[in-house]
Amino acid sequence: MSKTSLLYPGYLGSIAHYAVVAQSDAIVFETASNFIKQSYLTRCYIATANGKQVLSIPVLRPKEKGKQLLKDVLIDYRNNWQQTHLRSIQTAYRSSPFYEFYEDDIIPLFTKNYKFLLDFNLKAHEILMECLQLSIPSSKSTVFELNPLQYNDIRFLIDAKKEVSANFDPYFQLFDDKHGFQKNLSILDLICMEGPNAISFLENVDLSNLK
Template sequence: MKNTKTLLATSFFAPIQYYCKLVQYPEIFIEQWENYSKQTYRNRCNIYGANGVLPLSIPVVKATSKKILTKDVRISYDTNWQKLHWKGIEAAYKSSPFYEYYIDDFERFFTKKWDNLLEFNKEIQDEILGLLEIEPNIQFTDDFIEFGNSEYDDYRNIIHPKTSKSGIDRTFNQEKYTQVFGDKHGFQENLSILDLIFNLGPDSLSYLESSIVDL
């Protein structure tokens, strides 16, 4: 950690690496003035299903122009993705140790409709933080923060679902934990925070803290 401030993109049921930043940094800024990027954690998460890693993606309303700000991205309900996501989560984690304990906390995100992706992700994040029993200092950016700004440790593009596009993060080191289908497919790294919570429950925060490397 070079700075006390970090920059993150918004994220849908963000990965474990992302939540380590929420634990690690005194000040967290979530970028809302960027041009929206597709095929990122902004509208997707990865869970661990019976056949391996299963991506869940939120469809968004197609922009009328080539570029749209993240803060203006709207969720599409042309398909019943909420039902599909809910069934996918159930199939993936119904046999996990803490599924029954936590699943009701997430049901509203798959029954109620949100119009704005940024607000939807924020509601999810607030719920997760409540379950982890932490209150980090998080705020949205007031304007676009240029890349290379020395005041921030910038993870907006480093935390990415595609290994070929993700950057090096020396402050994150993940140890193995027991996963539902680990015996079948092996340990899967940096999945959605859902995977951690359903498998480790109250020990999730301690796991996040242990995954942070102080440089």
């Protein structure tokens, strides 16, 4: 039986997120739900000389109070966060084994203004899949379902406050001699450190206890 996983389209998604993608036959992005604040929808983590650093996309507050649909969330460009994020990524990974091979793919993401957060995150996913040389069919949900029985429901991975229970084998990180191995960072960390081997790593992540 084929396995279709239901996930949120996070910002430069986590290694656990892409392990699920790599081990699925198809994925459906949850795009019909409300926006979730302080989640991986707007943040990711990278490894730097000073330890784990969060990169957070600012979004505009809705004009009306109350919950907001994810598809309606607008990115806030009043501050040049794109330049800040790109510089942080370059500083963190310019010395990594494979960053230079992917830089030309990554830079355009931070030089174009996307009106909607959802469009930006989906474009980021497209770029990351190209970097991974991974081809998995994807689609978008049209109706929110609380308990979708037809999918492998992995939407809980979007919670940035929750510790992920997947088992990760350590891989070399630039600053692990100073900070130790930092698991489940943005997939960008794995791509820059492992390059073409990243896909094999993802396919071998033990997701049996993922929750």
